[in-house]
Amino acid sequence: MKLAFLLNDLQLSGGVGVAVRHARELASRHGHDVTLVLTHEQELAPWQFDGLAHLRVEGLAEARAERFDVAISTWWETAFSLFELQADRYAAFVQSLEDRFYSPGTPERSLAAVTQGLPVAVVTEARWIADTLAQLRPETPCRFVRNGIDKKVFASPERLEARRDEPLRIVVEGNPDVWFKGVHESLAAVDHMTEPHHLTLVTGTRGHCREEIADEVVGPLTQPEMARLYADSDVVLKLSRVEGMYGPPLEGFHMGATCVTTPVTGHEEYVEHGWNALVVDWDDPRGTARQLDLLARDRRLLHFLRSNALATARGWPSWEQAGTFMAAALTAIQRAPAPAAAGARQLMADARVELELHRGHIHERNELRRFARPVQRLKRLPGMERLLRARHKPLVRRLLRPLRPLKRRLLG
């Protein structure tokens, strides 16, 4: 099959990494002709994803000249370019219900939600997404393909050594600038701990959170570096608010680290409270700290959870297995009749124009805000407020009348 995976960019992110890995498996192990189609002009050099060198990467302009068996969007924004490609079948690889990434009232939220109704076949990585889409679109079959784990990089130890005396080693990873990753909340929870601990914060963005709480700040890290860090750690602390099917706790499981997590969507795929992890409440830094303190004190419990985390990891599919399911899913999509897509192409084109216009307006607003900054500063000068109020008084208005032509000329 000739397949196109549409991506916004090739920067480091879990979602892009998953799509690239599927593409690699489909090309190398299943003999499909796979192209990564980048829907935007790239300003930054791509992150060096493993296996990227073996994949064909094209821009939209080049890809428009080709015909594909299946074209697959991998992120809501890429869905707007999906119908620009010529393909026998169109599909969406849904990694989360992405409207939840944006605040209510923002255009991105509405547009991301619009893409969930597109007449395309669906593949998703989490059962909660499959269940939700089944309710939203009962007529559309949804293929379920879990993300794999690189079992060579996250190579599980044969057995775990019980750690009895050291401080509890905690890992928090994520971008503090992304509100739903819960990095700030994680740091706050660790800050409330009373038992000895060692916190490593992994982030590619520095200086945007209370880093002083961490004993160590590292990142961005490659996957082998992450594997080594997890192997040296006891707990992955993950207080996300929105996830599709998060990978870091699972990667930690493979290296023998348990997890303390919120009951975020996707956790139910492999997290079991009291068996391989501890599930904590939302917005409860003190309660989370008590759970971490419990693990720091009760090393028997810690070892039990770590051992079961490792056992859970053993039952999780490799990327090779996940790639086989993806190959089977895309074959099934190709074999099935295409959903009626009349109007979708135009709808998406219109929506994309709206999105670009909105981006233009946001850009314009930001530019104007920059220009307005000196005026704002002037307004904040001492006495300026009184002066501005005084201009409405009749006497002052009469005195300023000769300046009106000049004001009109200046302000148009």
Added chain:
Amino acid sequence: MPDWQERITRETAPAIRVEHDLRYAAAAPVVHASAAWCDLGCGSGLGAAGGLGTPYEGTALLVDVDAAAIAEAGRVIAARELIAVTADLTDPEQLAQVRTRLMEAAPDGRRCVTCFEVIEHLSTFAPLVELLVALAQDADCSVVASVPNDAFWAIESPHHRTTWGEGAVAELRSLLPEDHVLVHQVALEGSALVRAGEEATEVASIAIGNGVPTHFVLAFGPRVKALAAGPRVVQADLGEQRRWERQRESDLHYAQEALARLERARDAPADAPPDPADNAA
């Protein structure tokens, strides 16, 4: 000691043999209602022979990657006609040949496929799943397949190329026709009292609730409503089991000793005196 034996033989532990027999017994009504039956990964055929009950009146295609296993299966499975097909079930071309042979065996339809404990052995199962779905949708063919629940016990069998469990089954189900049937195979444990010197004739009824499955059985296609559920219980032949397990332990110990002796011989200097331990062994 883990049991990594993958072919079912007469010496296989009774609990494992009865699991295999039960799956074939469940599929028996579907098989007997078909003009042609294809057993993918037939192995030694003992499970089919034990589970199908009466001789099969149609054409049986026995498919396996191992020709010797097919020959053995041919000796124990009773059918009106037997066709042996050696095929690698990861190869789309060989799968196409299997499909052709099955279509030819029942040109008027009423076909069925059993595929028990096979998928997990394949390096890629995508072509097989594609074939099974296509047969069910286009070729008047019922399919009954099974996979083990390895993920629950975190079992890492060296014979299994993929890991199966509740999550993987959910993935597989999303590829199957909507009206497919999922059956959980659950383990039973028990014991019975028999007056010494008498044969046991009583059969106890067993209450079976939901539990962790040992295997997942999936069925799809036109006649899968006939799939029979229900327990199968056999008396454990502890004498045979003990013989087999002790034989295995003894063989393993013997092989380990021999290996150690060979390694000592390999590592010893050429002019070193013989190791007394070697003579002792």
